Amino acid sequence: NAGVTQTPKFRILKIGQSMTLQCAQDMNHNYMYWYRQDPGMGLKLIYYSVGAGITDKGEVPNGYNVSRSTTEDFPLRLELAAPSQTSVYFCASSPTGISPLHFGNGTRLTVT
């Protein structure tokens, strides 16, 4: 099993551009999450999903959108990128709401 796969690994965006961070898992997990990690800060939840067709906002959702059309995929969309969105983004999944998390390898995004 590949686990949780994130693409791309690195990306540089100009201010105002848009992009989609891809996340896919092959473990048939219902729960999926998007986090951002900023230097010296704990991980912050952007959006999460408890199953296909169901998504909800986390702690820091502004400037982002998600969709969950299948169990496997949970893409994160950045519209009108801003320097404040420079961060490392992690996708994660878990089979239930309280169970160990499986993380992807992260996407390092720079907005200039």
Add this chain to the structure above:
Amino acid sequence: KNEVEQSPQNLTAQEGEFITINCSYSVGISALHWLQQHPGGGIVSLFMLSSGKKKHGRLIATINIQEKHSSLHITASHPRDSAVYICAVVPNSGGSNYKLTFGKGTLLTVNP
């Protein structure tokens, strides 16, 4: 507000030493996660626990629910243990991974 404090922030040890990383939190919890993040790498779940103690190889995690405190111990430390160790808690209110609050992490460096 739920706060998660880890100590120390940075820890340097010699190979073979016994390591302890501490995590304190301020609210009642359903579960606590310990995660490991290697430099520039992804995040791996080490333990999820809600009481007592868990052991995996040279790693031991303990939790004292009454004192709102958990410790991660590494016996016979090795340079490959060098990583950031992150504590995260699931609060009783809500009680799911999407309510996780993360600590800022402890950077462990083990010198040969």
